[in-house]
Amino acid sequence: MATSNEPLDEIQWRHPNYAQSLGGLHSNNILFYFAESPFFDRTSNNAVLFTQATFNENMKFILSTREQFEGRLKQMSGLEFIVAQEPAESGPGMGTGVWVIHKQTRRKREPEDEIIVHAAYYVIGENVYMAPTLADILSFRMVTISSALSKCFAAADNARTWSPALGHIYKTAPSTTNNRAQALESKGATPMPEAQGNKAAPESKKTIQSAVDSRLAEHSFMIHMQYGGDYMDENPITGKPGEFHLTSTGRKDKLQTLTLPNLDTSFKTSTITQPDKKDTKGDKTPKTPTGMPSKQRRKKSKAGATPTSA
Template sequence: MEAPQEPPLDEIQWRSLQIAQSMGEDGANNLAVLPYFSHSPFYDQTSNNATLTTQATYNASMLYILQTREAFEGRLRTMQGLEFMVAFEPSGAVGSQEGSENVWVIRKQNRRKRQGSEDEITVLGSYFVINENIYMAPSVGNVVGSKMLSALTSLTKFLSTASSLPIFTPSLGYTYNPPVPKPPSASTGAHPSQASKEGTPMPDANLRNAKTMVSSSAAGPGSSYKDALSLEESFNMSLRYGNEYMDENPLVGEPGAFILSSTRAHAQAQNQAAQNKAAQPMARGTAAPTISTSPRKGSRGGGEKSPISPTIPGKPKRRKSKAVVTGSKPSPT
């Protein structure tokens, strides 16, 4: 059976009240902060701190190094290698007194000596000592990764919730009103197991059904909202694309992306052909009658008479009346 894996160091909190009380009433103070930290799992026994502590414990001439933190850290600065140094100490009163900020920052670093210049220090980690609690500071990569994971988790939950909300229709576009469940009809509820005997509906029937559904949805409680949304969308489209027209040169595409189906020269040629075709019937029609203005031959009198228009009828001729013959004979003279 495999042993359980220990959690990462930057995810644990370490504390020991027994060790803190044995070092004094103030717990992690100016003198005991590094010795208290040496008992935690964050401490490295191969560091210069452990080597110097062992030497000073068994060498009486070096015992003064353990008396103050300044002397201990001053001796560490003369050595080369891995070390733990106090990078930040609380201001004011130390210890766990009320009102004080008892926060210590210990830095794990590697010191490298360079001749004629300052030491080269490489920071390997930082630790926080708050009263008796010790924490390891996470790396920048872990902090950024945690924030990104939290953001992606929230976005995933949001998208999974919002994916079922939008409803698309050609007339309204995307809407976020949940559909109203349609109540079952009486015929369906009375015969739930009876198979339908109707054939496959034709496209016309589908169109009628769609119109019926649209009219029924418009009569619902959200019809006023949908009407207002449709009116607003139509008004916005008229403001955006109101100056686009479809003329003799047809346009192809959708509002906002119209293109001409043919070139301008082709459209002009079509217009000229249409004009020529319309002018041909007028050329084939009968000519209008001409009016003669020359005088007639053999006319009497020297004056000229105005010609009679062919469209105006002439003076009607009177017929001669015949004598009425009666049945009586004339008397002899």
């Protein structure tokens, strides 16, 4: 028996003793067997008609066959339970054993009655079930799909790895060889225990390298976020204050060609530097720097000479 809080479309009802007392389920007693289930509505026309026929001798013939019982229900208006589909026979005396019962409301109209189906139930053997609605089926399917997708995304995220060289990649599943093929391999191809023990070394190195690459990538990204707006000249400035120049433009060489050459401040022999020499001459003017025009010397006139008049 189902509890009051349990949904009707999630329960299974059966009453073997009552089915045995009816002499087995067949067309004339399937509605009476269904009336004992929790799916049945006690306010329906079926319950009213069954009560009247039980206590009225003139109406007992209605309970003898299903055709007479349903014929009287079709003359009434209101809520009713009626057999919608009978078991289909696949052979002589054989059937599927599935009965379909509809819960519906009948309204008398001309020329045909208006019927509104509220629910469907099916009886398989002695078990009675309630058919789920289309909305319940779609809701269940959507929940199943969303649950499977959530697990799929988690598995895909675990299989994903990242490296600065390759970016986002997915780990490939290790190839599994057939046990029979492994048994047929030659002994010469069988690795030694030392080789088997060293298989974990490359994997550990790959793991360490991947961790190092990830750390370097994280550090590079941090530097980019901190100094991403700063730019460096292609030709850095070198030198010291007062002598700054670009490293690769040759500006310093051009400036050196424009500067004046060094002056020659050396003197020829003098009385100060060479006092022992007697034939000393007067001081001579220093040489002018190369490239500069020399001053013309003025001629001295002799003493006592007067300029001639024109």
